[in-house]
Amino acid sequence: MxxxxxxxxxxxxxxxxxxxxxxxxxxxxxxxxxxxxxxxxxxxxxxxxxxxxxxxxxxxxxxxxxxxxxxxxNNEEIEYNYTIKEICEKYKINLDCFISILKNKIVEKLNKEYDEKSYVDIPGKELKKYTIKEICEKYKIKAEELKKYLNLPETLSDDTTFETIKDEYGIPMSEVKKAIQYLTNENKINNIVINENTTLGEIIEKYGLSKLEIDEAIKECMNNINYNTTKEVSTKNYKIIKNNxxxxxxxxxxxxxxxxxxxxxxxxxxxxx
Structure with missing residues (x-):
């Protein structure tokens, strides 16, 4: 039995x-x-x-x-020379789908980098001496967005130092760093530009996607004939959840x-x- x-x-x-x-x-x-x-x-x-x-x-x-x-x-010549449009035509996948999934993968990579890497390389004591304008120019972020993130008045002069901001508004340098970190990452995400003429080589070199990740994007498009192009990865407070x-x-x-x-x-x- x-x-x-x-x-x-x-x-x-x-x-x-x-x-x-x-x-x-x-x-x-x-x-x-x-x-x-x-x-x-x-x-x-x-x-x-x-x-x-x-x-x-x-x-x-x-x-x-x-x-x-x-x-x-895996063939380097084809990998670097093929455009998004040529890949879509060759493997009969939707152009919008492929571009959207590639962007999502880049956003995921940037958000992971946001969690693991600090973009702000200035010590707090030095940061106090900088003005809003100087920091925004250094990290390529907008002054109005930085002031909005820190809940500062819109009319506050861009020549105001962060030492003055700390004294008058009670904002510590740690919060200023968080604001710069967040806005720098958001700026990177907003500057992702991929179109039908973008080559695979450009995606690999500029955005750091691997050949495997590009392969996965094509595979996802093959499996999503009715892909919803409005589905995008969140760029705010994003956390990668690992399925164990x-x-x-x-x-x-x-x-x-x-x-x-x-x-x-x-x-x-x-x-x-």
């Missing part, structure tokens, strides 16, 4: 691993790394097989195009229960056959 039970578990694992559109949690187009430990992606499209229909001939052609892309992007696939005790119990259900259905089908 024990061997039969283990055999049924083994069969349940095999069938559940290679089945399509049968997610026990009702997920649809569940992307990598998945919401549970049952994630499987046999057609390499970044979506769990359990949450999508079996691939058609068209889907298989898309996967072949993606495999072709992997070798293409930890569903807790409840998730583990549900996984076990649904595994038992799969075994039960398999056993009933076997007996009825």
């Amino acid at each position: 024990k061997r039969l039970f283990l055999f049924l578990i083994f069969l349940s694992f095999i069938f559940s691993s290679y089945a399509w559109n049968d997610c026990p949690f009702g997920m649809v187009n569940c992307t990598y790394p998945g919401k549970c430990g049952r994630y499987v992606d046999t057609n390499n499209n970044g979506i769990c097989d359990h949450s999508e229909p079996a691939p058609t001939t068209e889907n298989k052609n898309t996967t072949n195009n993606l495999n072709e892309l992997t070798s293409t992007v 696939n930890n569903n807790g005790i409840v998730g583990d119990v549900l996984n076990i229960l649904f595994s038992i259900i799969n075994i039960r259905n398999l056993l009933f089908g076997w007996l009825s056959g």
Whole structure:
């Protein structure tokens, strides 16, 4: 009896691993790394097989195009010379979709840099001597935006030093640094310029995206035929949330229960056959 039970578990694992559109949690187009430990992606499209229909001939052609892309992007000559428009035409993906996803990836990179790196290299004691105008010129930010962030009067002269601001408005240099950090990052984001004539080389050199990230952007466009171009990454108070696939005790119990259900259905089908 024990061997039969283990055999049924083994069969349940095999069938559940290679089945399509049968997610026990009702997920649809569940992307990598998945919401549970049952994630499987046999057609390499970044979506769990359990949450999508079996691939058609068209889907298989898309996967072949993606495999072709992997070798293409690894070729430096093509990588640096291809424009956004040429990539979209070659792999039959939406231009707006590709540009939007690339911008989002750049924003994610900048926001991560914002959290991990300080743009302000001036000690607090030195910062006090600077005027609003001098700091804005140094970090390429707008004086009116800096004053707005610090809740200073719009009429305050740009020649006011931060020492005066501290004495009259009680704003410490740490808050001034936070304001400069935030506005510098926002300025970088607002200056992202990508169009159909931008080359992959420009994106890699100017914005620091890797070949893998560009590959992922194309893959996402292939998987999002009806992509909503209005979906953008937030540029304010953005935090990257890492999915560690930890569903807790409840998730583990549900996984076990649904595994038992799969075994039960398999056993009933076997007996009825």
